[in-house]
Amino acid sequence: MNDALLAFFSHRNDMTAEEAAAVLQVLAGDPALCRWLRDQLEMEDLLARMLQPERADFVNRIHAELHRGRDSERFVARVRELVSSDRAAMRVRAASTQARVKPAPRLARPRRFWLSPWSIATAASLAVMLTAVVVVANRPAIRHQVLQGDIIVGNANVRDIPDGSNFTVAGDAPAVVRLGSGSQAEFSPASTASIRSASHAASPVVQLDAGSGDFQVGQGGQELRVETSLGTITSSGRDGAFTATFNEEPATSAGAAQPGDHGAPVTAHRTGVLTVTVHTGSAHVEVKGKRQVILADEMRVFSMVGGTLTDERSVRGALKSLNPSGPVASVSVSDHATGLTSIPIGPNTTVLINGAPAAATDLKLGEHVDVRVSKEAGSVASLILVKRSTPKKPDPTHAAANAAANGIATAPPAPH
Amino acid sequence: MGTPSSHEDDFDRVLRETQGLIRAHIAGMGVRSDEIDDVAQEVYLDYAQHPERRPADVEVLRWLRGMARNCCHEYFRRRAKQAKHLVAICDTISSASEDELPGENDLQEAKLAALHECLERLNLPHRELLTRYYHDGRTAEELAASQGRSVGAVHMVLSRLRETLRRCLLGQLGTAR
Numbered sequence: 001m002n003d004a005l006l007a008f009f010s011h012r013n014d015m016t017a018e019e020a021a022a023v024l025q026v027l028a029g030d031p032a033l034c035r036w037l038r039d040q041l042e043m044e045d046l047l048a049r050m051l052q053p054e055r056a057d058f059v060n061r062i063h064a065e066l067h068r069g070r071d072s073e074r075f076v077a078r079v080r081e082l083v084s085s086d087r088a089a090m091r092v093r094a095a096s097t098q099a100r101v102k103p104a105p106r107l108a109r110p111r112r113f114w115l116s117p118w119s120i121a122t123a124a125s126l127a128v129m130l131t132a133v134v135v136v137a138n139r140p141a142i143r144h145q146v147l148q149g150d151i152i153v154g155n156a157n158v159r160d161i162p163d164g165s166n167f168t169v170a171g172d173a174p175a176v177v178r179l180g181s182g183s184q185a186e187f188s189p190a191s192t193a194s195i196r197s198a199s200h201a202a203s204p205v206v207q208l209d210a211g212s213g214d215f216q217v218g219q220g221g222q223e224l225r226v227e228t229s230l231g232t233i234t235s236s237g238r239d240g241a242f243t244a245t246f247n248e249e250p251a252t253s254a255g256a257a258q259p260g261d262h263g264a265p266v267t268a269h270r271t272g273v274l275t276v277t278v279h280t281g282s283a284h285v286e287v288k289g290k291r292q293v294i295l296a297d298e299m300r301v302f303s304m305v306g307g308t309l310t311d312e313r314s315v316r317g318a319l320k321s322l323n324p325s326g327p328v329a330s331v332s333v334s335d336h337a338t339g340l341t342s343i344p345i346g347p348n349t350t351v352l353i354n355g356a357p358a359a360a361t362d363l364k365l366g367e368h369v370d371v372r373v374s375k376e377a378g379s380v381a382s383l384i385l386v387k388r389s390t391p392k393k394p395d396p397t398h399a400a401a402n403a404a405a406n407g408i409a410t411a412p413p414a415p416h
Numbered sequence: 417m418g419t420p421s422s423h424e425d426d427f428d429r430v431l432r433e434t435q436g437l438i439r440a441h442i443a444g445m446g447v448r449s450d451e452i453d454d455v456a457q458e459v460y461l462d463y464a465q466h467p468e469r470r471p472a473d474v475e476v477l478r479w480l481r482g483m484a485r486n487c488c489h490e491y492f493r494r495r496a497k498q499a500k501h502l503v504a505i506c507d508t509i510s511s512a513s514e515d516e517l518p519g520e521n522d523l524q525e526a527k528l529a530a531l532h533e534c535l536e537r538l539n540l541p542h543r544e545l546l547t548r549y550y551h552d553g554r555t556a557e558e559l560a561a562s563q564g565r566s567v568g569a570v571h572m573v574l575s576r577l578r579e580t581l582r583r584c585l586l587g588q589l590g591t592a593r
Binding site for chain 2: 001003006008009010012013014015016017019020021023024027028031034035037038039040041042043044045046047048049050051052055058059061062063065066182184216218219239280
């Protein structure tokens with residue numbers, strides 16, 4: 001395969017003019033190469049159809065789209081009936097008006113009914129209604145396909161999420177949702193969110209109310225935006241991928257296990273923790289007008305009370321003690337520069353092991369940890385990051401074993 | 417505007433008989449595999465809403481292929497940075513390809529069934545590479561980084577695997593091209 005076709009396979013929609021011209025040049029006058037390329041592309045489609053089970057349902061997808069279309073057609077037909085009734089009424093009114101009008105002198109200019117205030121008002125109403133009909137008729141319903149897992153909208157389990165509708169991930173398994181423009185999101189169980197798009201081709205916006213999602217930007221490289229009440233994450237580029245975890249709690253409960261209360265009133269505010277982990281590409285996070293860029297393999301935690309972005313402190317070293325429950329829940333980290341540092345942990349603590357959410361009980365004494373701490377008036381938010389040499393998703397059964405090995409009681413993992 | 421049920425039956429039959437071939441046709445014109453079904457959907461929705469536009473002397477499959485070509489052009493105009501070039505590439509590939517036989521939609525489904533067996537014949541690393549690329553949606557750049565290869569090398573391996581599978585399919589189905 002020559003370089004020109006390599007560019008075609010790699011990024012055909014984003015090729016430069018030179019790359020595209022080169023592809024055209026090698027194909028022109030070489031029917032055998034064209035057939036080879038076509039065979040390759042058809043084989044790509046066959047492989048994708050075989051390995052992507054959701055594509056097997058194409059016939060039903062078309063029937064569902066047609067059904068939706070007919071709903072809007074019926075609405076349009078009803079409006080048109082109303083419009084034609086209005087026209088009939090207008091004709092009756094015009095006829096009765098003309099009947100009352102005294103016959104004009106022969107040379108006088110006849111009065112035109114469409115100049116009357118009634119006619120002008122009716123015409124304006126008709127114009128507005130027809131415009132509405134055209135807009136409604138031409139706007140296809142935007143839905144977001146559920147590829148895997150259980151999604152509840154209202155009380156119903158759905159396979160397509162209506163645009164803008166709030167939904168919840170039901171069951172114990174994550175739910176994978178196809179967003180517009182080829183992007184994809186995997187929401188963790190119990191997450192609540194909504195998705196909206198201005199159009200099928202527009203970049204989707206995910207409103208993450210609570211929970212966690214793994215977001216993958218589509219190959220088209222369009223922007224993917226995730227909004228929370230704390231801040232907004234934006235990623236673009238063909239390979240952009242990030243995880244956002246957001247939990248919002250009343251400040252009163254969040255601060256229960258937290259020392260460091262400086263006497264500031266906390267009951268009037270809600271507090272939340274937003275954790276952003278970028279896997280590939282980069283992401284922009286904006287919290288109250290402050291914009292930060294997070295690069296691949298970086299993680300950041302944001303916490304805020306009363307609209308103030310808190311300062312972060314980072315502690316790296318070996319995990320010396322682990323006390324994940326009780327009134328003084330904490331971890332102690334030892335590093336060469338500052339010695340032993342004790343960090344309180346609580347509901348606003350997030351543990352990520354090799355990028356995967358885990359419980360504090362999954363931590364192992366002696367292993368290297370990277371702890372980010374954000375202090376607020378009423379609470380402390382923390383993120384504990386661990387990179388283990390053998391990537392392995394924490395198993396709940398291992399959590400109990402680790403807890404036993406560490407000599408502590410097992411606590412259920414905090415919901416993410 | 418309701419469609420009589422006989423028209424619906426006709427449409428359903430056409431959809432079932434041609435969808436595999438039309439999707440393959442769209443793929444062959446260069447639409448990315450994750451967007452082929454979106455383009456095919458445009459084709460069938462348009463056909464369902466305006467079946468009367470097809471001249472009586474043009475067979476359905478040929479008509480749908482023409483619509484698919486127009487939809488592909490529109491897709492490239494909307495999505496590709498070099499839309500004019502991509503439209504020209506699409507037409508170049510199309511014009512050089514021979515017309516499919518009317519019964520080839522069945523062949524498409526047979527290919528899909530036979531592909532399972534052909535995949536099983538590949539060695540495990542190659543199967544995993546295809547799974548990660550086509551199922552998991554990993555990019556060639558990601559695969560290259562994880563395997564310590566260049567992006568070009570990954571595309572080259574993918575291309576060779578597609579060619580291997582194509583030959584395997586031809587052997588399985590007893591056809592040659």
